[in-house]
Amino acid sequence: MKRVFILLIPLLVRAQVSQERIAKSPNADWLTYNGDYAATRHSPLSQITPANVKSLVAKWVFRVDGAKKLEASPIVHDGLMYVTNTNEMYALDVRSGRKAWHYRAAGAKGTRVNRGSAILNDKVYFATADCHLIALNRLTGNLVFDVEYASADAGYGTSIAPLAIRNGILVGVAGGGSGQRGFVAAIHPDSGKEIWRFWTVPAKGEPGSETWGNFPAEMGGAPTWTTGSYDPELNTIYWPTGNPWPDFYGGRRPGDNLYSDCVVALDANTGKLKWHFQFTPHDVWDWDANESLVLLDGPFRGRQRKLLVQANRNGFYYVLDRVTGEFLHAVPFVKKLDWTSGIDDKGRPKVIPAKIPTPAGTKVCPSVRGASNWMSPSFNPSTGLFYVVTLEQCDIIVASAKEPVPASGFRGTGNEGIPAEPGRFYLRALDVFNGKLKWEHPMPGPGIMWAGTVSTAGGVLFSGDDDGNLVALDAATGKDLWHFSMGRSLFASPVTYMVDGKQYVSIAAESDVFTFGLFE
Amino acid sequence: MASLSDRTPCGYHIGMLLFLLALAFNAALAQVNTLPTDPGSLEAGRQIYMGSCSGCHGATGEGSQGPSLLSGRVSRLPSATLLESLKNGLPGTSMPGFPLPDDKIREIAAFVRSLTAPAISARPSGDSARGRAIFFGEGKCSTCHMILNRGGYPGPDLSNIGAERTLRQLSESIAKPSARIEAGFQGVTAVLKDGRTVEGVARNYNNYSAQIVDQAGRIHLLDRGKIAKLEFKEGSIMPAVSNPDRIEHLVAFLAGQSTRPYEGSSR
Numbered sequence: 001m002k003r004v005f006i007l008l009i010p011l012l013v014r015a016q017v018s019q020e021r022i023a024k025s026p027n028a029d030w031l032t033y034n035g036d037y038a039a040t041r042h043s044p045l046s047q048i049t050p051a052n053v054k055s056l057v058a059k060w061v062f063r064v065d066g067a068k069k070l071e072a073s074p075i076v077h078d079g080l081m082y083v084t085n086t087n088e089m090y091a092l093d094v095r096s097g098r099k100a101w102h103y104r105a106a107g108a109k110g111t112r113v114n115r116g117s118a119i120l121n122d123k124v125y126f127a128t129a130d131c132h133l134i135a136l137n138r139l140t141g142n143l144v145f146d147v148e149y150a151s152a153d154a155g156y157g158t159s160i161a162p163l164a165i166r167n168g169i170l171v172g173v174a175g176g177g178s179g180q181r182g183f184v185a186a187i188h189p190d191s192g193k194e195i196w197r198f199w200t201v202p203a204k205g206e207p208g209s210e211t212w213g214n215f216p217a218e219m220g221g222a223p224t225w226t227t228g229s230y231d232p233e234l235n236t237i238y239w240p241t242g243n244p245w246p247d248f249y250g251g252r253r254p255g256d257n258l259y260s261d262c263v264v265a266l267d268a269n270t271g272k273l274k275w276h277f278q279f280t281p282h283d284v285w286d287w288d289a290n291e292s293l294v295l296l297d298g299p300f301r302g303r304q305r306k307l308l309v310q311a312n313r314n315g316f317y318y319v320l321d322r323v324t325g326e327f328l329h330a331v332p333f334v335k336k337l338d339w340t341s342g343i344d345d346k347g348r349p350k351v352i353p354a355k356i357p358t359p360a361g362t363k364v365c366p367s368v369r370g371a372s373n374w375m376s377p378s379f380n381p382s383t384g385l386f387y388v389v390t391l392e393q394c395d396i397i398v399a400s401a402k403e404p405v406p407a408s409g410f411r412g413t414g415n416e417g418i419p420a421e422p423g424r425f426y427l428r429a430l431d432v433f434n435g436k437l438k439w440e441h442p443m444p445g446p447g448i449m450w451a452g453t454v455s456t457a458g459g460v461l462f463s464g465d466d467d468g469n470l471v472a473l474d475a476a477t478g479k480d481l482w483h484f485s486m487g488r489s490l491f492a493s494p495v496t497y498m499v500d501g502k503q504y505v506s507i508a509a510e511s512d513v514f515t516f517g518l519f520e
Numbered sequence: 521m522a523s524l525s526d527r528t529p530c531g532y533h534i535g536m537l538l539f540l541l542a543l544a545f546n547a548a549l550a551q552v553n554t555l556p557t558d559p560g561s562l563e564a565g566r567q568i569y570m571g572s573c574s575g576c577h578g579a580t581g582e583g584s585q586g587p588s589l590l591s592g593r594v595s596r597l598p599s600a601t602l603l604e605s606l607k608n609g610l611p612g613t614s615m616p617g618f619p620l621p622d623d624k625i626r627e628i629a630a631f632v633r634s635l636t637a638p639a640i641s642a643r644p645s646g647d648s649a650r651g652r653a654i655f656f657g658e659g660k661c662s663t664c665h666m667i668l669n670r671g672g673y674p675g676p677d678l679s680n681i682g683a684e685r686t687l688r689q690l691s692e693s694i695a696k697p698s699a700r701i702e703a704g705f706q707g708v709t710a711v712l713k714d715g716r717t718v719e720g721v722a723r724n725y726n727n728y729s730a731q732i733v734d735q736a737g738r739i740h741l742l743d744r745g746k747i748a749k750l751e752f753k754e755g756s757i758m759p760a761v762s763n764p765d766r767i768e769h770l771v772a773f774l775a776g777q778s779t780r781p782y783e784g785s786s787r
Contacts, residue, residue, distance in 0.1 A: 100731040140739065
């Protein structure tokens, strides 16, 4: 009998995912970790509104076998949702929540969490905990390549969601707490070969190396563990970097320790440094700058500019010119902030010497977790508001001058919470241009959340909270509109997308992916 | 002349002695629990196994009166536990102990272990290069299977198959593909209510939806409400290979397919 293969247009996954298509995300699809290259996490979807959000209901739940702490933002394209856990990826049929395929990187070392995937053309990509970039056929899960881009034996690991641009899959590494040398690398989307690599700690003799004294570059840290942003028009990648190592003792690394705690602007073709801005020079508080770098255009002090904004772990909200790297503005976005007397007109903090950690322990605000962290913020151009999960908390930080040994667990010693002063999370809406607080939504709970936000053109802002709720707030006023108790803690940020003309919201919660849609 | 710093208290010497003894004990234990991997020992183990063990556990460890030795529960046993079970038996079961010299016990254990060892760690007798030529050529295996993006759909991707299957499993899959169908690869034809047809493998399905990959590598995400009939193929859609030489060469080629270097058993 002759076999018959017939196209099923409405049901068949088919469209390729070009960079141009990614540049238009999010729309019906959600094509990068943050939804868009600019990391605004703002969706143009408007079917769910403050008026109807109360009728959101759970549509399906997908359990990821063995998962304990899902932290990924799923990617959604043409009816398939890509969900990652440590060393594995699932493709789900978004209409039904059923598994379409599953890929596990057998033999992968390491158990780090995974924050997500990338998609480009006919492939999806994710990184294993031991720094292999895996490329899979997006429709079948067939392996295209598995390449190691950093050695686990040398102490490297990663949790990153890669970022796909036209000519490279961008990856990074952890290592701020264990003494590896950070880098961003571009890997060819088809061959898996490395195209370029930018080291975030300069080698001896290179510009910036003078900011480390004699400290070995190989141990410098400045990791690249969160997904960067991309401006296709400027062909510039903006990547955030983490703390220098050892985290809490800086005596062996005199100087600013470039390019730790920075945003580095890199040429997308070559990886060459265009400019950098350092938020926390000579960091001794573990304040990685790995928070999202949000790109937007708008009037700043009477002039239309291409801007980059970040709510940094050190407690300040920053506005930079993303063409030149010029510092434009910084303002605290938490009340508990005592390590500096302010930021000078070049963007450099004026550190209070008494807030430098000592062996006896030093109380510092914000805490080591930071005023914010990798929980995703979002920006709604209609409201002009930047939405960010913040943490009001202080820590006792203890420093040690002990000889540092990489990958030994030593971080220059560590931090302790203050039992009498438990931290409290707030979702805050800031004026995107000046950082002024417009409204806030308290998030009481045990103080363990890592969930972030997604903004929608429907005027509804979604976020996880510290008590395990997915919440929907009025984007303009912060009014609490709807919530759903997930029955577990939230360590991931929600996404929104449209299938068959219907808008959905999904979020990973510990071991499961939950999907919500309007009741019908 | 010894300096003051050279003078060490007695306790130091005792501590060092204990430390060295512990090292020696651990080294000896590791030696005892290490299983031989050379072909001679495996063959010797196989012969003892066939005479003393196969009656209960089957000629290839598949189990009969006794449990299968191919299960994950058995294959994950630490070597020390396996050796202990062979030497002294399992109290409360019909598994007896075998009063054999330790080196013979290790040979049996090595053979039992080889029954579940990944093919990448084994020494297949076929010619891998000839297997490759068959796979991508006259055998037409790559019409439906892929290795590192070379080949076709809708069969299972074999890029890492050498690390996931034993030699015996590879051989059986080629000779008797219908004996065991990989989950998610059952042949299926979906006849839709509008008259259209989709043919491929059912990567997943239930009463409400079906996810089917066709021979072109396209995935069809189907609502069961739109499917008039879902017909599953009996047995595998893969044709069996009957030529023993071909099987041997294909096994040798597939045994080498691993996405990562084989680093040995940690058991």
